[in-house]
Amino acid sequence: MTSITRRRRSKGPDTRAAVEDAITDAMTRLLTSGHTFTSVSVEDLAKESGIARSTFYMHFRDKGELVRRLMKRVTQELVGATNVWFEHEHPEQRVVLHQALKSISQVYIKYQAIMLAVSETSAYDPDVAAMFKETMMHLMANMRAVLKGGQKAGWANADASPEVADALTWMVERCCLQLLTVQKPAQRERMIEALTHVMSRALYA
Amino acid sequence: MTSITRRRRSKGPDTRAAVEDAITDAMTRLLTSGHTFTSVSVEDLAKESGIARSTFYMHFRDKGELVRRLMKRVTQELVGATNVWFEHEHPEQRVVLHQALKSISQVYIKYQAIMLAVSETSAYDPDVAAMFKETMMHLMANMRAVLKGGQKAGWANADASPEVADALTWMVERCCLQLLTVQKPAQRERMIEALTHVMSRALYA
DNA sequence: CAACTATCGGACACTGTGTCCAGTCATAAT
C-alpha cells in the first residue's frame, strides 16, 4: 500500500505530505491566534492554507479527522512524558514524580492549541471522543501498574485501590488543561507542585 | 418586574412556565434516551415538546440558554451537596467527607442528562463555559477555605497549598462525570471511596 | 363582544457541510 501511495506521480517530491502539513500548520496557526476549533470553518482553513476548499476533503474526511491526526502526533509524545515516571527505576522518589509531571505539563504547553482542540472536539465528536478515551485508558492502565508494582515493592500505600490510580490520572489531565489558561510560570510551577503533593500523598506509604 | 411578567394575560394560569417546563422536560427526555445535546436540533426539540419551532425562540434565545437554565437548577443542589462537607462542624472526619462525596455523586446521577449536556456544551459555547467556570471557581474557593480553616485548626496538612484544593476540586468534578458511564453501584462506590482516599490523604495531617 | 397576546406555521436569508465534476497544469513515462 505504502509504495503505491508514495509513487509520486505528478507534482513535487512529496506533495501529499506537503499539503497536509500546510493544512495542519494553518489550523495550528488559527487556533494559536485565538480562534476556537469549532469556529474555524473548512473555508477559513482552506483560505489560511492557501488551497481550495474541495482539496481539504481530498486529505481529510472532515474536521474531526484533522483533529484525530493532530492528536496522534501528540499522544506519542505525551505517553513518552508519562514514561519518565512509569518506567523509572525509582518511581518512589518524589523528585522523579515531580519531574514527570513537569514533562507532561510541558507537552500540554507545547501543543496547547491541539490539546484544547481535542478536549473541545471530544465533547461532541464520537470518534475523537473514542480516541481520547483510549489514550486515557492507556494512561490509567499504566498508573494502575505502577501502583500495583509499588505495593509489591512496599513503597506504595496498600490502601490505594486501582480506582485511586484512575482518579489521579483524571486529575492530572484536567489540571494540565487548566494550566494552559495560566500565564505566569510561577503559578504553573505551583500547580505542578500541587499535583505532586496530591499524588505522592495518595500513593506513597 | 415579576408581577408584570406574571400578569397572565391570555391562556392558562401559568402558560409561560408550563411551556418552558414542556421544553426542558422534552430535552431531558431526549438526552436520557441516548441523544447527544448537539445532535438534538431545535426542530427535534419542538416536535418532542409539542410546540412550534418558532415558539422555542420566544422562550430561549438559543439552545445555549436552555442549557444555562437547566444548569442553574442543578448548581444550587450541587452546591448544597458540597456544603455537607464545607459547612460541617467536623470536616476532619473521614466519614463526613465520604458522605459529602456520595451526596455530590448523587446529584450528578440524578441530573446526569443535564451534567453531560453542560460538559458537552461548555466545550464550545462561551456563555455556558463562563457559567461552568463560575461554578467551579465557587467550589474551589470553598475548598480552599476549608483547607485554610483546617490548617488553622490543626487537622489539615500544613504543606497543602491552595492549588491542592483546586486540583482536588477538578478531580472530583471529572470523576463524578466518569461515574455516570459506570452502571454497577459497587463500582461507583469504589470510585467514591477512591476519591475519599485521595482527598483525605492530601488534606489531613 | 372586543381587545389582547401567545402560539402557530411557513417563508426567508444565512452559514456551513460534504459531494461532484469539468477544466487546468506540472510532472513522469515514452
Place this chain on the structure above:
DNA sequence: ATTATGACTGGACACAGTGTCCGATAGTTG
C-alpha cells in the same frame, strides 16, 4: 517532444440547521 497521469481548482449542488419575521388563529380576559 509528446502524451498520459492525477492532484488540484473553483464553482455548483443538495442538504441541514439557525435565527428572524409576520400574517393567521384561537383562547383569555375585561
